Amino acid sequence: MPKTDAYEADLLGAFDKGALKSVATKAELSRFKAAARATAVKDKRVNIRLSSGDLQDIQVKALEQGMPYQTLIASVLHKYVTGRLAER
Missing domain, CATH: 1.10.1220 (Arc Repressor Mutant)
Structure with a gap:
């Protein structure tokens, strides 16, 4: 894995501490979840x-x-x- 720089390390630290909060609305989250489900469907072998x-x-x-x-x-x-x- 590539090394993280200072900015990335700060972001990871903030994430680990739970200091980051989502700014997405419920409607956006619902839309993102639907898109992820549609993309992840694997129905053919x-x-x-x-x-x-x-x-x-x-x-x-x-x-x-x-x-x-x-x-x-x-x-x-x-x-x-x-x-x-x-x-x-």
Whole structure:
């Protein structure tokens, strides 16, 4: 994980102490929850073949991100189809 700078460390400290309060209205929170539910619905199963090397690399990346490798694959595919995955 990348190191945090002083500003980020202050924010994390304030969060841990419970000093941060939400400014979202109930209507906004409801809208955000509905959007999250709609985005998180996984209703189709897909089987793909990957090289063992690629799968191992994906599993390492997922471990670094602290998530299951299947979630990482789904996230990368989602970013690609929504145009948010940029080539280097």
